[in-house]
Amino acid sequence: MATPTLDKADAAGTPEPGFADSPYITATFRIRRFNPEVSGEAVWEDFQLEIDPKERVLDALHKIKWDHDGSLTFRRSCAHGICGSDAMRINGKNRLACKTLIKDINPAKPITVEPIKGLTVLKDLVVDMEPFFQAYRDVMPFLITKETNEPTRERLQSAEDRERFDDTTKCILCAACTSSCPVFWNDGQYFGPAAIVNAHRFIFDSRDDAGEQRLEILNDKDGVWRCRTTFNCTDACPRGIEVTKAIQEVKRALITRRY
Template sequence: MATPTLDKADSKPEAGFADSPYITVTLRIRRFNPEISAEAAWEDFQLEIDPKERVLDALHKIKWDQDGSLTFRRSCAHGICGSDAMRINGKNRLACKTLIKDINPEKPITVEAIKGLTVLKDLVVDMEPFFQAYRDVMPFLITKDTNEPTRERLQSAEDRERFDDTTKCILCAACTSSCPVFWNDGQYFGPAAIVNAHRFIFDSRDEAGEQRLEILNDKDGVWRCRTTFNCTDACPRGIEVTKAIQEVKRALITRRF
């Protein structure tokens, strides 16, 4: 039996298929290494990359192929862990969710550490103050029953929906480090801590709402918010952060939640 052969005309690539998808981009990264200098400085890197790839991919290419000393955090690379939050072209974003083609690759793409937290090296900041504020609002279910429950704590779909939005926080700090109040006063709890307090204040199964409200009633608490909406714009999960903060303020005034 004869082996079938492809007609040469049929084997031609589709129009445009042979064209390279790669473009040349420049990443302008704000570098800082305390072992070398007390001052940060911008450094440009050029690379070939598919515009459909992400800024995180570009950072990997630079670290692996050009400068192994480049330092940044990343883990899941799928917008879940929140560890690669950074300022890209002046806005807080997750590097793993930001496509090259969406941030005007014809001009240098600026990448720097998020603001309001001490930079340790390059794009890595000290997250401890951020996580301390998170711990201070007691982000866990609290009930008065000291005995282990014998059945699950039931909740209606309506009650669950009440705090559904604020369960989506991934603690990336994009909202908190976009807040002008936090930039100027590191004592402010910040949007992320308030969002995580909201998640339990409005949980019908929780019994420590009053206690959390008193924590946020502090001079560095919820009243420091100036409603600039920076936090809402910065959230990579689409949480209505400013709305949540306003609901906590209202609960403090009315004591209804």
């Protein structure tokens, strides 16, 4: 006699969620496509997927590329919210595709995916990051000291001094904050929040001796004074950095010359 098949159950006899019933849903991903070799105009294209809502938008993009359209182009690397390469606009908000769960963005409606704003789109979800990285390089994001020789001992720093700039060390250069800024959208010459955050990280580092230089760089007409304090950058940061606060601290340092 055949042994009957039973649903997997817990100790109380209750079937485990998602075991008897399929956990998959049908979700529509509406992706903004652009291929300069085909057309100068961007178009929206829909893809329907059977997918677990606990998966991430990045997983959905992989399924589309691997199973539906191999020409879909996007950046990604670590897939764990560390490299910052897969920043994009998802349902109108800057997010990291690898950290955004499908269940958290209302999969009952089409999920829109498009490139971040303010930077030239090269293809599909890939933008030209060079202006962003040039602003980053311009603020000299590295330790500068007056010593001409290698130090003979470790440069010690108190926990209090380290805490002063701890928040801005979290930046992963994803450009989510900069590309959420209306000033940057309208004028690509603005340094942007990410560059200012990375300048802040060294301006307030007690071991660094180039604070005045960085402040003068940011005192330019395209520097911190262009900020309109809309808090878009803080809302967009996937690392939870208080970006607007850091910008205000740089402004205050420019006025008081105390940092």
